[in-house]
Amino acid sequence: MSNDGAESVEVVQQRLRAFLAERTGDAGLTVTGLRRSGTGSSRENWPFDAHWVEDGTAVHRRLLLRRDPPSSVVDTGRATEFALLKALEPTPVPAPVAHWLDDRGDELLRPSMIVDRHPGRAHRAVLRPEKNPLGLTPGQQTELAQSLCDLLAAVHTLDVDAAGLRTVLPSPQPDPATAELDRWERSLAESEWEPQPTLRWTLRWLRDHVPPAPAREVLVHGDFRPANVLVESGPAPVLLDWELAHLGDPLDDLGWYCAPLYHREHFLPGWDQEAFLRRYTELTGVHVDRDALLFWQVLAMFRLAVIALQAVRVFATGESDRPAAPATGLTRLLATTVSDNS
């Protein structure tokens, strides 16, 4: 976000206190420890604690304010995400508990939602043996890597009708692959500062290789990777960041997770892509067609390239204060992939 759009911690705290006091009915509610976290690209994250009295009992909650930045690299609807999190509460899918929504930002200055702040840390390199930011043992890393597969299987085997998700998320039209292609082509058009032949060529390749619709539409997380899995001490994951969730093809998440760019972050010696896919099929019964997987892997890289393009654009125009440089390596990888598979 630009400095022009930034509010001080004091201002946000004041608004937040008033917002929560009204919702909880306790005018004496206090907000402590509010700070702006360093993480979050499509949302600002503001952790804090709230203390209030409810029916004569003191309540203390660890909470997280998630606000839209003035300029987001991914255009998402927070009302949809909020409704989805509410729908997921009674299901086995471990998602954050959502409490309150200010959809238009009337009270919290920007569109925002408040969710539980779960213990633990999420880190994109949590599975990389040489980095190991959470200090897990090799055994814990392998166990966590396998549990991520189980977690994705739990998301994909959720009965979307029974969970009422069709009232929250639209059915992709005319089919999941085309719907995602249309969505990301629109994003490319919005962020294409100068012609991007490699991305346009990739788009053409994708249009020429659209896979058949899946036998069953599932809940697709849309950004499933270790960076969005909260780990406390070993494998007890909570799946975060549902703003890109949609109904669609299970291979959508698999292509994202198995994108070549992510291999070093998502797999371990003895736990490679094939092991991941074998376990996934055992758990879900979903056969992973390799041509379809390639389509979704290429679409994943295309999405990443478009997001990178958008990030560079909003930084260069001063709309964002998250520095970003052109993702040339990713564009070269796409060029090679399209050449080799045409």
Next chain:
Amino acid sequence: MRPTPSELIKQVRRVLRDVIEPELASEYARARLAEVRAVLAQVDWDNAGLHVRTQTTALRDVLVELRTWVGADERRRAHFGQIDLPEVDAVDFAGWNKWHAHYTGLVASLIDPLEDWLRANPDDSDGVQLRRKLLALSAG
């Protein structure tokens, strides 16, 4: 030219790490500073202008090759139509950058005709080779 741009940037990064970062109390500011340092390290400051010039020249060369390939076959001429390749008249970074955008735009406009041609003529190895070259050069 000493110091080179990259030598200056290297020292700017050092100051950001050793002097500025320890003074930052905000987690958010520290995270942004780390990104600033990363982006400064990512860019090839010494060769930015040279790179765009080399890329533009190479792209135009392949487009000339493609125009020759199109012109050598009547069916291809009819399929692709006329391909105009004006001479580059740039003298500075902005000029070369403008021509780079011009030629990448031209490549983008040739994607569908070339793919349609190769779909109908999958054994046209020269066409396949031109696709490979254009894709590689367009990627930067």
